[in-house]
Amino acid sequence: MxxxxxxxxxxxxxxxxxxxxxxxxxxxxxxxxxxxxxxxxxxxxxxxxxxxxxxxxxxxxxxxxxxxxxxxxxxxxxxxxxxxxxxxxxxxxxxxxxxxxxxxxxxxxxxxxxxVSVTELLGGYTDRMRVSHMLGFDEPSAMVAEAEKMRDTHGISTFKVKVGRRPVSLDTAVVRALREHFGDGVDLYIDGNRGWTAAESARAMREMADLDLLFAEELCPADDVLGRRWLVGQIGVPFIADESAVTPADVTREVLGGSATAISIKTARTGFTRSQRTHHLAEGLGLEVVMGNQIDGQLGSLCTVAFGSAYELTSRRPGELSNFLDMSDDLLTEPLRITGGELTVRPGAGLGAExxxxxxxxxxxxx
Missing domain, CATH: 3.30.390.10 (Enolase-like, N-terminal domain)
Structure with a gap:
């Protein structure tokens, strides 16, 4: 071999x-x-x-x-x-x-x-994950319509809302529109991709305090060390470190420094070997973990669900597994299908991808 x-x-x-x-x-x-x-x-x-x-x-x-x-x-x-x-x-x-x-x-x-399947090699905890869908920048009505389509067509009920525009009210209005339209029927969390300052992030979280968000992710730059710590210390939901915590060393620094309380694992940037290290560290530190998406195609999404399904911690929360739906085509012989809000591991050896x-x-x- x-x-x-x-x-x-x-x-x-x-x-x-x-x-x-x-x-x-x-x-x-x-x-x-x-x-x-x-x-x-x-x-x-x-x-x-x-x-x-x-x-x-x-x-x-x-x-x-x-x-x-x-x-x-x-x-x-x-x-x-x-x-x-x-x-x-x-x-x-x-x-x-x-x-x-x-x-x-x-x-x-x-x-x-x-x-043997990759999921079994890694840990074999389950064979499926619930799916969350990422909503990119748009007008409130368009983002609500996309979320409704994802729920009605694929059964998805968790949405990650991209924020970070200025003024802050552009994005808080979108999140509020989603909550008002769906009520308690969906789970929502936000991702700023470092687009706001710490002060803008704090203002946005105050405006959305009644919207029952699951997480807030990378709202402001990690390079603003004091501002980030100040922000994380006052918000009432777990703060996900994503691009600021790629390696296990990054995770340790961000969490012990008070700049994050949860992490995103993306197999597209840490593979399976380094993702294992990050998972074990997060488990030891008692962190929330979300399986993230690097705007992967179907093969990349298959890798994510293969890893996320392997462990109890990474399968606990819905994974970001649906962005391949935004592509006009893909390379797999048999396309992935999200059914009932879940994506399953492919049967067969390895990743099961052809x-x-x-x-x-x-x-x-x-x-």
Whole structure:
């Protein structure tokens, strides 16, 4: 079960509508399909979604670092040597999405080789997760309509509302409109992507104090150390560290420093190996955990539900697993389906994902 080859294939699939939030907007999913080949004929797959405005990675950069640095370092290793793979990739600073896609493709290849699902390899707690849906910037009526469609079509009843615009009242009005329309029939939480100041965040939370929010995520920059601590100390809901707490060391710093009381785990940026470390740390610290979304396609969402289902802590809350619905198409032979507000792990070995060769030919960017 030795690694013989690593492929990084660029592809691009348009979104049905732009996804807008405080740190940028996305019109096309310009992602990278990563394939890890082994000498037993097995091929593991994963998806790398670059987010240049958050992590500094681009599609071209992911391909370059995999081809020139990462692939030569892991070819020849066994699929069982996951810690060695992790250590060799860690020699290079940054590039979290490129590293994570390789890591997850290795886990997929291992599961396929052993005829065991990745979820079972990781922990096997359950085979499904409840789903939360992310609502991007729009007018209140449009966001209410989208939430209603998600509830009626897919059974989703938890919504993450993107905030962080100025004036603050633009977003507090949206959240209020959602609560007034749905009443207690849905759960709501907000994500500012660091768009507000600490003072603006405090004002917004006061205006929404009666709306029964589950969480508040990254409302203001973590670099404003004193402001962030001041804010977290006064709001009445768990404060999620997302892009400010990517590594276990980041989590430790943010939580012990009083800048967060919950975390988001995104397999797209920490793979399965580092996500395990973060999960165990969060469990030890008694933190709330939400499985986040890096605007993943179907393959990335499959990775998220595979990891989130593996543990009691990560399956306790709905995971952000629905943004692939905003894409006009995808690469999987059998599309994912959210039913009754849940997404299930694919049956079969590894991730249970099969890439449609015709769709890959249609959307790949290197031919």
């Amino acid at each position: 030795k690694i013989t080859r690593v492929e990084a294939i660029p592809f691009a699939i348009p979104y049905r509508k732009p996804l807008k939030f405080a740190s940028g907007e996305v019109h096309v999913a310009e992602h990278v399909l990563v394939r890890v080949h082994a000498d037993n004929g097995v091929v593991g797959v994963a998806e790398a979604p670059p987010r240049p405005f958050t992590y500094g990675e681009t599609q071209a950069g992911i391909i370059a670092v995999i081809d020139s640095l990462f692939a030569p370092q892991i070819v020849g290793l066994s699929l069982l040597e996951r810690e060695t793979v992790h250590a060799r990739l860690a020699r290079t600073v940054g590039n979290p999405t490129a590293k994570s896609a390789i890591d997850m493709a290795v886990w997929d290849a291992l599961g396929r080789s052993l005829d 890439i449609d060769p015709e769709k890959l030919r249609r959307y790949r960017q290197d031919h």
